[in-house]
Amino acid sequence: MLFSRGQQLIEVILALAIFFAFLSGAILLSGRSLQTFRSAQELTDVELILTESLEAMQSIASTNWNAMTIGTFGLTSQGGAWQMQPSPDSINGTYLRTVTIDGTERDANCALVQTGQGTADPSTMHVTTTISWTEGGQNKSREVGAYFTDWKTPGACGETGQASNLDIDISLASIDATKKSLVGVVLTNNDSSSITLDTMTLTWTKPGEIGYIKIEGTNYWHSSNGTGSPQGEQPSGTELDLVDLVLEPEESYDIDVFRFDEKVDGATFTITATMIDGSSTTEVTTPPFVP
Template identity: 25%
Template sequence: MKFFKSKNVNKGFLMVEILIVASVIVGAFIVALAVAQNSIFVARSALYSAQAGFLLEEGVQAVKILRDNDWDNISALSASTTYYPAFSSGTWTLSATPSTVGNFTRIVEMDSVNRDNSTGDISSSGTDDPGTKLFTVTVSWAGGPQNFSKTLSFYLSDIFTE
C-alpha cells in the first residue's frame, strides 16, 4: 500500500495564526488604554495637588492679612470653630458659611495657645496667651472615588501690640 501525504495538513493553521495575532493586538490596545488612563489620573492628581498647595498658602496669607489689619479680627474668633476664608469687597474675611473654590473646600480653624508659667514656652497646659493663636488651614478635594486633603498649621502672634 501506498501512503499518500495530504497537502491539506496545514488546513486551518492560518486561522489560528490570525486569531493569535488579533488577540495580541487587542491585548496591546487594552494595555495602552490602561496606561493612558493611569497617566491622565496621575497628571490630574498632580494638578489638583499643586492647586491645593496654592489655595493652602492663600488661606495662610488671608489669616495674616486679617491679623495685619487689626488683631481684633483674630481675637474675636471662637476656638475650635470652622471658618471659611472669602475675598469680598477687596478684603479677606473668615465666614461661617461654607464656600468652595472650584473643586476645593478650604477651612480655617483657630485654637487658643497656652504658655508654661515658669518658662513662657508654648505648652499643652498653663496660662492662656491671648496674643498668640494656633491656626490650621485645610484644603480638601474629591479625586475620583476618594477624597484628598492638605493641611498646614501655624502660630500667629499679635506682633503690632506695643
C-alpha cells in the same frame, strides 16, 4: 487546501489576540498616566490654595486682630480684602477649605505650652487650614498650621525693646526639595528706627545639626568659614552669634535658608531672635509645611 486555510485562520486569530492584548495594555497604561497627571495637578492646586490661605490669614491677623476668634471658618475675598466667613468655603466646586482657630496658653516663662498647662494668651492664636477633596472616590486632605501674634498689643508676654518691633513671619515657611533646608522665613522691622539682630537660637524636633544661615544672599552664620560663632555644625538649641544684621526702618529681609545636615521634614521649629539690646522674640512653626 483545507489545511492551509485553517492555518491562515489560526494565524489571523492569533494576530487579533495579540493586537487586542496590546491595545488593552496601552489603554490601561494611558488611564494610569492620566490618573497620575490629575493627581499631580490636584496636589499643585492644593499647595497654591494653602499658600493663599496662609497669606490671607496673615493679612487678617495684621489688619483686624479682633476677627481672630476661636472657631471654624472659611475665607472670602471682598473688594480685594480677605475676610473670614462663618462656614468652610468651596473653591471651584472641587476643594473645601476649612480654617480652624485655636487659642494658646503660655507658662510663667512665656513659652507656649499645651492646653491646660498654662495661662491663656489672647494675643496668640494657632491657625490650621485644611483643604479637602475627593479623588477617585477617595476622600483626601492636606493641612498646614501656623501661630499668629497680635504684635500691636502683645499682652503680658509681649516683647520689649527692639524685639517688640521685629516680626518673624513664618506664614510661608517650607522645607525645600532636599528636605534639609527651612526656607521662606521673613524678618520685618516695624519700627521707624533701625534695629539690629545679634543672635538666633533654633530648636527642632528631628535629628541633625545646623550648618549655616543665609539672609538676603549673605551668610550671617556659617559652621566652617569663620562667619559668626561658635564654629562647627551645631545641635538644636545652640545660641548662634551672627554677624550683626541691621534692619532698616519698615524693611523686610528674607532668610534664604536655615541649612541642616539631615532631613528635617515634619519637624517643629522654634526660632528665637535676640537683638543687640538683649530683647528677644520667638516664633514656633508646626508641620507639615507647604511643600
